Amino acid sequence: MQGDSADITTQPLPAEFGSAQPGGEPPPTPSPAVPMRVAGVLLGCLTALPGLLYFAVVGTLLGPLLLWPRTRRHALIALTAGARRLTTLERRRRSAFFGDRFPHRPVPDQRILRYLATRTYAGLVTGIVVGLLGFGIVLAGLLVAGLARGSLDWRELFTQGLLGGVLLFLDVQGLLSLEAFDARLAREYFGPSEGELMQQRIDELATSRAAMLQAVDTERRRIERDLHDGVQQRLVALAMLLGRARRGRTPEQAGSLLEQAHNESQDVLTELREVAWRVYPAALDNLGLQEALAGVSERCSIPIRMDFTLAEPLPASVETAAYFVVSESVTNAAKHSAATEILVSVHRHGPVLVVRIEDNGVGGARAAGSGLTGLRSRVGALDGRLHVHSPLGGPTTITAELPCA
Numbered sequence: 001m002q003g004d005s006a007d008i009t010t011q012p013l014p015a016e017f018g019s020a021q022p023g024g025e026p027p028p029t030p031s032p033a034v035p036m037r038v039a040g041v042l043l044g045c046l047t048a049l050p051g052l053l054y055f056a057v058v059g060t061l062l063g064p065l066l067l068w069p070r071t072r073r074h075a076l077i078a079l080t081a082g083a084r085r086l087t088t089l090e091r092r093r094r095s096a097f098f099g100d101r102f103p104h105r106p107v108p109d110q111r112i113l114r115y116l117a118t119r120t121y122a123g124l125v126t127g128i129v130v131g132l133l134g135f136g137i138v139l140a141g142l143l144v145a146g147l148a149r150g151s152l153d154w155r156e157l158f159t160q161g162l163l164g165g166v167l168l169f170l171d172v173q174g175l176l177s178l179e180a181f182d183a184r185l186a187r188e189y190f191g192p193s194e195g196e197l198m199q200q201r202i203d204e205l206a207t208s209r210a211a212m213l214q215a216v217d218t219e220r221r222r223i224e225r226d227l228h229d230g231v232q233q234r235l236v237a238l239a240m241l242l243g244r245a246r247r248g249r250t251p252e253q254a255g256s257l258l259e260q261a262h263n264e265s266q267d268v269l270t271e272l273r274e275v276a277w278r279v280y281p282a283a284l285d286n287l288g289l290q291e292a293l294a295g296v297s298e299r300c301s302i303p304i305r306m307d308f309t310l311a312e313p314l315p316a317s318v319e320t321a322a323y324f325v326v327s328e329s330v331t332n333a334a335k336h337s338a339a340t341e342i343l344v345s346v347h348r349h350g351p352v353l354v355v356r357i358e359d360n361g362v363g364g365a366r367a368a369g370s371g372l373t374g375l376r377s378r379v380g381a382l383d384g385r386l387h388v389h390s391p392l393g394g395p396t397t398i399t400a401e402l403p404c405a
Contacts, residue, residue, distance in 0.1 A: 234264060
């Protein structure tokens, strides 16, 4: 695709082309503030009391029925029903004060009972530690009052201050450990366990590896097709023109054929350069991502407006993936979208590079197409995500989120 109408600017994207968050997803929930977490810990001490009362009263009443095989099943169902209600309160506490989000999936009865029993014990221990902290604060107040009255000498003050500082440190460390245990307990029983997360990660890597191998194989076939149907055919035509020129009967005819052969050789060089750029752009190593994307803009027949703001260098693998996302998306837009303008945005949001390509064409791009499937495999190999939004009538928006760490 050749053209001199490429318009490269560094202006912000206009509002008419959309202002959604990268990837079309809501921003992540921020971590709760320290006062909210402290309130959640204190509330957890109080919610442990209903659990203790429930096991003490209902568990005692249903205990004989749990021991008798004929009534064990119905007694267990009755005991679990109340435990589920108390567990629901704990899930709401974790969500409200700690920002936890657990998947909605059924939890077995025995896991519910084990969680409530462990959570009740941990909540009671947390309450004891909080009580010790409050008692220490009272003693510190009495120490300050005695110091103000002058009834303490410096030796007694040093001893009690040192002892109080050590106890305060141990108390705070205990609270932090209990809060971490509470979070780990909820994650183990309500969210995916560490084993499940590991298996999920293994499955993702296996799928990404298979998709990447398929994408590489598809890319090799495309390169072979470009060389066979493009460069090779032009070289055959060039050889035929040179052969005819050698057999030319008149100098004028030979000169005309040589001129055609010269033009054909220029076209061969141009097409060979295009194939090389699609394989890997040398400018990406020599000049960087911005200049490589400028080359994409120069070769595109549709005006491209680029918003490129990167202050720090990126890993080579991330730059390569970002380049191919832009190159493939721009090529698809030029071929199929009937667009009159393409907007390319490259920004870094924390540890994630967000690449966004939007055109004002007719839309209808298929996310399952071979080109976008290859891009998704390339992005997925870096633990990134590719989002395609292309309703009929347009616009088409392709967003890639690439981790830079």
